Amino acid sequence: MTVCETCGLPQELCVCESIAKESQKITIRLENKRYNKKYTVIDGIDDKEISLDQICKKLKEALACGGTVKENRIELQGEHKQRAKQILIAAGFAPETIIIK
Numbered sequence: 593m594t595v596c597e598t599c600g601l602p603q604e605l606c607v608c609e610s611i612a613k614e615s616q617k618i619t620i621r622l623e624n625k626r627y628n629k630k631y632t633v634i635d636g637i638d639d640k641e642i643s644l645d646q647i648c649k650k651l652k653e654a655l656a657c658g659g660t661v662k663e664n665r666i667e668l669q670g671e672h673k674q675r676a677k678q679i680l681i682a683a684g685f686a687p688e689t690i691i692i693k
C-alpha cells in the first residue's frame with residue numbers, strides 16, 4: 593500500500609492532489625521554436641504535488657499531438673491553448689487558476 597507523504601493517508605483516500613489542483617497558478621502560452629514550429633507551453637504546475645507526466649499524457653491523448661515534460665513545464669506540439677485549458681479543467685484544475693497568454 594502506498595501512503596501519501598503529505599497527509600499520511602493511503603493513496604486512494606488522499607485528496608492532496610485534488611487540493612493542489614485548485615491552488616496552482618498555471619499559464620498557457622504559445623512559443624515559436626526552430627523552423628517556426630509552434631508549441632503550446634503549460635507552466636506553473638507544481639511537480640512536487642502533481643504528476644506532470646500524467647497530465648502531459650492526458651493532454652497528448654486528448655489532443656492527439658506530441659509533447660514532453662521539460663524543466664517543470666509541459667510542451668505540446670501545435671496550437672492548443674483553448675483546448676488545453678478545457679482538458680486541464682476536466683482533469684480537476686480550477687478554471688480561475690489557468691491563464692491563457
Ligand SMILES: [Zn+2]
Nearest residue numbers: 596599606608
Ligand atoms: Zn495526501
